[in-house]
Amino acid sequence: MTRRYVLVARPTPSGVDLTAVGALAEACGIGYALLDQGEPTIHDTLDSAVAADLPVTLIPLAVPRDRYLETWIARAVANWKETRGRDLDVRVTEGIDTATGFDDIVRALMNEDGKPVTASPRAxxxxxxxxIPEHTEHILVCRGPRCTVYGAAELHRTLRQDNPKALVTPTGCLNPCNLGPLYITYPDGRWHTNALGSAIENA
Known part of the structure; x- marks a missing residue:
């Protein structure tokens, strides 16, 4: 039986180099997913695998090993199985830095001088x-792992589209995860929870 292999990355709050992640996945002939902060999500990946009737192996993409990433991959898969009511064969590998030969790659780089740093300090x-960008209000959108599962990507897109004069900023986890997806508006400091559908319309 053919399996679908997927790299899973954990972006920083500043984002992730999707070009590099995509290039690595393409070079390996596999797909990729993001734990949070962006798309495609783990849920998107598993939905696609079900449609193709393929079991999935997820490969945590972090150096050094990121236990947070591995823990939340497992939680996202468990949530997907519960909410979709499916029993897809999903497996997770060890971290990339535990792979045979990884330390040899690092040692090989130690034998190189590297390239001179030529960046200008002016940048x-x-x-x-x-x-400070002109804006009428500042909207902080939680893009943590749970809110991502609950629809934060759609929420983020909608808020940006419907509030062109606002500064809409994605964040890491804002804590009350079970109330997600959620966002906060400033200057009023109001929390908007379970913010899909009619909640977005009232933003």
Whole structure:
């Protein structure tokens, strides 16, 4: 039986280099998913695998090993099985840095001098990063693992589309996860919980 193999990355709050993740997945002839902060999600991946009638093996993409990533991959899969009512064969590998030969790769890099750093310090202090963007309100959208499962991607897109004068910023976990997806508006400091459907319309 053919299996579907998928790299799973955990973006930082600043995002992830999707081009690099996609290139690695393509070079390996497999797909990729994001734990949080973006798409495609683990749920998207498993939905697609069911449609193709393929079992799935998820490969945590983190160096060094990220126990948080591995724990939340398992939780996301468990949530998917519960909410979809499906019993897809889903497995998870060890972290990439435990693979045979990984330490040899690091040692090989130690034999290289590397490339000179040629970046200009001007980019670090660019005037563009001294200006606060014009906005009528600031909306913080939780893109943590649970809110991602609960529909934060759709919420984020909708808020950006429906509030063009607002500064809409994705964040990591904002804590009251079982009330997600959620966002906070400023300057009023109001929390908007279970924010899909009519809740978005009232934003």
């Amino acid at each position: 670090f202090r660019s005037p563009a990063w001294s200006r």
